[in-house]
Amino acid sequence: MIANQKSILELQQHTGVNVNRCYQCGKCSAGCQLADEMDFPPSMVMHMLQTRDEELFQQLLNSKTIWLCVSCQNCIERCPMSIDIPQIMDYLREKSAGEHKINHQSRDIVAFHRAFLDSIKYTGRLYEIGLIAGYKTRTFHLTQDVKLAPKMYAKGKLPLVPEMIKGTRNIKGIFSRTKH
Amino acid sequence: MKKLGFYPGCSLKGSSSEYAQSVLAVAKAFDLELTEINDWNCCGATAAHNMNKELALSLSARILALAEKQGMTEVVVPCAACYNRLTVTQHELNKDEALKQRVSDIIEMPISGNLQILNVMQLIDKYVADRLEEKVTTPFGHKVACYYGCLLVRPHNILQFDRLEDPQSMDILMKRSGAEPIAWGFKTECCGAGFSVSRTDVVAKLSGNIVKDAADRGAEAIIVACPMCQSNLDMRRPQINEYLKQKIDIPVLYITQAIGLAVGLSPKEVGLQKHFVPVEFSEQH
Amino acid sequence: MSKIGVFICHCGENISATVDCEKVAAEAGKMEGVEFATDYKYMCSDPGQTLIKNAIKEKGLTGVVVGACSPRMHEPTFRKACAEAGLNPYLCEMSNLREHCSWVHEKNEQTTEKAIDLVKMLVEKVKKNKPLNAIKVPITKKALVIGGGIAGIQAALDIANAGQQVIMVEKEPSIGGHMSQLSETFPTLDCSQCILTPRMVEVAQHPNITLYTYAELEHLDGFIGNFKATIRLKAKSVDYKLCTGCGLCTTKCPSKKIPSEFNEGLGMRTAIYTPFPQAVPNKPVIDRANCTYYQKGKCKVCEKVCPTGAIQYDLPDQFITEDIGAVVIATGFNVLKTDFFPEYGYGKYADVLTGLQFERLASASGPTLGEIRRPSDGQIPKKIVFIACSGSRDPAKGIPYCSKICCMYTAKHAMLYQHKVHDGESYVFYMDIRAGGKNYEEFVRRAIEDDGVNYIRGRVARIYEKGGKYIVKGADTLLGSKPVEIEADMVVLATAGVSNPGAEELAQKMHVSYDAYKFFAEAHPKLKPVETNTAGIFLCGACQAPKDIPETVGMASGAAAKVIGLFSNSELTREPLIAVVNRSAPPVFSTCVGCCMCQTACPYNAIEREEIKGRDGSVIKTVAKVNPGLCQGCGTCVAFCRSKAIDMQGFSNEQMFAEVMALLNE
Structure with a gap:
């Protein structure tokens, strides 16, 4: 085991969470709707952080868990110690993306997020056709939901032309000023 | 006529246009005038929140700043996801002055952080509740499962909306509209949220559990107040039914659609034709 | 002319490691009025005390200052030594050179200087000290036990079996508490009621125990050995002298759908009821909030069926006052x-x-x-x-x-x-x-x-x-x-x-501390587990924190032992460090103007009004008077007194000013 205080100290600084407060009751994992899909359920994540083991920390950055967390907040709301696990997940996600350690099987999820952000970066609002197109080019899931789109269009749920806001320059500015 | 600010959000302009339509129709029926925030942008939703926290805060902050600049004090935000993002952002900025300054610099707009952000239940409760029952002409006489999802009730200490587990506000409004809300087990469980496209299998499972519990307990409709929940439960029904190995055809209505019908609006006026699972009720009720 | 002796303790190395004790003693020797000054490694030891005693006798000392640890630790030790050598113990003062100096500073010149200052202050103070005598108060040998669960039962029986009188107050219609609700008990699985009910009966039949059920403490005045308790006897609506406990009323009562407290809402009871068949006393009360007669004015079935005419609807709550010497709080817990x-x-x-x-x-x-x-x-x-x-x-x-x-x-x-x-x-x-x-x-x-x-x-x-x-x-x-x-x-x-819902209110009534969770607070977490911080009030059982039966019973016996110990003396000695209102010869009598601001300020209700009367019985002047038994010596009244008529014995204004001037007249 390679103990590394630094990763945990940084995490604690950014999130304000003292990982030692978790006493491993498992209530977060019990209530987590995605725990079954995760490689490490939330209480395991907490314990892995508590060990200060750098190898385990790297495993977390490379985990499916952080991308499967939907930030539904059930864990923190029921946590007897009010530990902000969603905040930890946010931190680990940003770090994972920043250090290019995104889990291979979670790439679709990240691709979707990126396509989503690309869409609003240029128009200010979400352009659903653009989002799907962007997602498909990123993932090559070219045939997914091909039958759905025409139905949506028929029901007036899929505008063909993007809505451009006037402040697109402002939006682009926001994107560039928040780029890490 | 009471005038309020209005933030529709992207979904209400696209895939959930019937939600916008029914919100505006109900507002009109109760003499409320909703004015859209001029030049609003996307709140960033889960994507921004997951990828870049500062970006998420800034996108939402721009919306708040615009509303303030346009002289609004109360803003109605029907989309639960947008409601959550805007409320949480305002809270985060208010509790940290340095952060507020930084975000204000990023969006190049001042922000004071004193907007009243209302979801539709709060809107109805605040401005319509005492007139609701007298306006009901065709009671919504069906058993309904009110589904709140995550974003309306959590984080509880920030949103301060209803109680954390087994919330009641939607049930109360539906009851006043003539419906029979049922007690069930999945009111605040997650539907799979933003995984609709990237992990449809997860959505089928989580939403499937929700739809099944509602159906098992005899609900004739599921009532929601979130476009993401609605599209997962409605548009993804084929995948849900495949996961459940069962054909469940109970429709998923926005609360404003149900109330709209109760106060005499036509199915078309509240956009029922736009649903994937047809909104039909058997004649026994 | 004062002859003060100064004794500087090294406290092993606790003081001498940072303070130059020899220098402090030498400097003290040069102070005005100091007759003798010395230092020693352990002043509290036998040779150390002998050193003080001999100096008092040989040098004819009129006052003693010991520069050592906290007075909380050893003031009684040194005052006793002084008394043994014939000096009034209240002419002995302690200067806290350990906690206030050596433990909190580095070793250097200034630390020693500070120690010298601290000694000097006390030297100036002790010059103004007056001999005082300990106050003796009588003890009422009767204990009040609040709560009739297993804790209260055990404490009451132990005290009563030691030959002392006990009054037990229980708010429910029966004693027994939570233990009577339990099925079987860990770790032996013996039946809870089987081991408890004999003790309940013993309480009821004990000649030294007076049992008040359906009763609550309304008010508590007084101090250790001399409390006055006002007890509210809630109206039972049944005359227990006439009631035989036949139970006919409870079987005939038409209001049968009231959730039973004893069964935690899982069963129903009637409006006139005994909580459970083994209740002590086994006689019913009417729950007025749920009784048809009290709520609607009609019914009276219980009165009709009662063979002895014991039902009395108009019986009001009664209040009784009891003189008691000690209190045991045993009010239990809740879930x-x-x-x-x-x-x-x-x-x-x-x-x-x-x-x-x-x-x-x-x-x-x-x-x-x-x-x-x-x-x-x-x-x-x-x-x-x-x-x-x-x-x-x-x-x-x-x-x-x-x-x-x-x-x-x-x-x-x-x-x-x-x-x-x-x-x-x-x-x-x-x-x-x-x-x-x-x-x-x-x-x-x-x-x-x-x-x-x-x-x-x-x-x-x-x-x-x-x-x-x-x-x-x-x-x-x-x-x-x-x-x-x-x-x-x-x-x-x-x-x-x-904690129980009423715990906070009860604690405030008795001036007893409680913790953040409204559990009663013990005086010391290790060494005074059954005492409260109010002398004469003890506690036991789950009112202090959740605990199991064996621990509760042990604690109850501990509290009982404390009460029995207190009652083993006929008198109680108290420190005379209390407030007094000055008195002088006529025609002034006192500088007190009788505004009695002190009376409103006193947190212990220790101040009363006294009328000074002439020979003909006419009132010449009304002044304040401090009850020495009640006064805790907090000094609030002194600060409030506008005419400087009230002062603290042992901490008089004069003494305090002398200390301050000692520092300022450098």
Whole structure:
């Protein structure tokens, strides 16, 4: 085991969470709707952080868990110690993306997020056709939901032309000023 | 006529246009005038929140700043996801002055952080509740499962909306509209949220559990107040039914659609034709 | 002319490591009025004390200053030594060179300088000291025990068996407390009622015990040895002198649908009722809030059927006053109810129970006569889940502390269930099993190994009902936090032990401290566990913190021993460090103008008005007077007095100013 205080100290600084407060009751994992899909359920994540083991920390950055967390907040709301696990997940996600350690099987999820952000970066609002197109080019899931789109269009749920806001320059500015 | 600010959000302009339509129709029926925030942008939703926290805060902050600049004090935000993002952002900025300054610099707009952000239940409760029952002409006489999802009730200490587990506000409004809300087990469980496209299998499972519990307990409709929940439960029904190995055809209505019908609006006026699972009720009720 | 002796202690190295003790003694020797000054390694030791005694005798000292540790530690030691040498003990003062100087500073010149200053202040003070005499107060040898659960019963019997008088006050219609509700007790599984009821009867029949049930303490005045208690006897609406306890009224009462407190709402009782068949006294009271006659003005069935004419509807609450010498608080605890838990259904599920409710189900005297049946439909649950730490160790929504008893009673519950439902499955969700205690761990192992109870390490996130089953969603942290789902027929929450709702109010009535959770506070967590910080008031049992029966009984006997010890003297000695109002010769009598601001300021009600009368009996002047028995010497009155008529013995203004001037006249 390679103990590394630094990763945990940084995490604690950014999130304000003292990982030692978790006493491993498992209530977060019990209530987590995605725990079954995760490689490490939330209480395991907490314990892995508590060990200060750098190898385990790297495993977390490379985990499916952080991308499967939907930030539904059930864990923190029921946590007897009010530990902000969603905040930890946010931190680990940003770090994972920043250090290019995104889990291979979670790439679709990240691709979707990126396509989503690309869409609003240029128009200010979400352009659903653009989002799907962007997602498909990123993932090559070219045939997914091909039958759905025409139905949506028929029901007036899929505008063909993007809505451009006037402040697109402002939006682009926001994107560039928040780029890490 | 009471005038309020209005933030529709992207979904209400696209895939959930019937939600916008029914919100505006109900507002009109109760003499409320909703004015859209001029030049609003996307709140960033889960994507921004997951990828870049500062970006998420800034996108939402721009919306708040615009509303303030346009002289609004109360803003109605029907989309639960947008409601959550805007409320949480305002809270985060208010509790940290340095952060507020930084975000204000990023969006190049001042922000004071004193907007009243209302979801539709709060809107109805605040401005319509005492007139609701007298306006009901065709009671919504069906058993309904009110589904709140995550974003309306959590984080509880920030949103301060209803109680954390087994919330009641939607049930109360539906009851006043003539419906029979049922007690069930999945009111605040997650539907799979933003995984609709990237992990449809997860959505089928989580939403499937929700739809099944509602159906098992005899609900004739599921009532929601979130476009993401609605599209997962409605548009993804084929995948849900495949996961459940069962054909469940109970429709998923926005609360404003149900109330709209109760106060005499036509199915078309509240956009029922736009649903994937047809909104039909058997004649026994 | 003063002849002061100064004695500087090294306290081993506690003081001498940073303070130059020899120099302090030498400098003290040069101070005005100091006759003798020296230093020694351990002044509190026998040779050290002899040093002081000899100096007093040989040098004819008129005052002593000991520069050593805190007066809380050794002031009694040195004052006693002075008294033995013939000096009035209140002419001895201590300068705290350890806590106030050597322990908090580095070794250097200034530290020694400060020590010299501290000694100098006390030298100047002691010059102004006056000889004082200890106050003697008589003791009323009668104890008040508040609460008639096992703690109160044990304390009362111990005190009464030592030959002292006891008054027991119990707010319910019967004594017995929570222990009378329990089924069987860990770790021996003996029947709770079987071991308790003989003691309840003993209390009722004991010649030294006066029992007031359906009664509460209204008011407590006075001080150790001399309390005055006002007790409210709530109207029972039944004359107990006439009532024979035949029970006819309770069988005929038409209001039968009142949830029984004794059965934790799982059974019903009537409006006129005795809480349970073995109640002591076994006579009924009328619950006026639920009685048809009191609410609607009609009924009176109980009066009609009563063969002795004991029903008295117009009986009001009565108040009695008792002189007592000591109080034992034994008011017990409470448990959170199921409606406290949002994620476990806010109390809306009929078959989600508290541990105390399960006790009633398992008890032979309970609503199901000891059969485990679901309150909702009377079915025997085939799958049962116990959830430990429900509200305990939960700073977010419940209480942060461990309720201590739940691990054991949960093991007992699961065991009882397995003994009663042979084909049943039981699951316990736990985080840690805390089974410290004689035969406790063995008991839990027995539940797991012999009775086959399934222990799952993890907490439950939520429960919801579906098709008559309760879906329990937990996790198994020993299987990598894998989610676990159990379809249970019944769920029992080991709900947190909390303080009684009335505890805070009672504590305030008695001027007794309590903690953040409204549990009564002991005077010292280790060395004074049964004392409160108010002299003469003791505590025992779960009113101090949740605890089990053996611990409660031990503590109750401890509190009783303290009371018996107090009562073994006929008089009580108190420190004379109290406020006094000055008195002088006529025609002034006192500088007190009788404004009595001090009276309103006094937190102990120790100040009264006194009329100074002439020979003809006419009132010449009204002045304030301090009751020496009540005064605690806090000094609030001194600060309030506008005419400087009131002063503190041992800490007079003159003495305080002398100390301050000693510092300023450098």
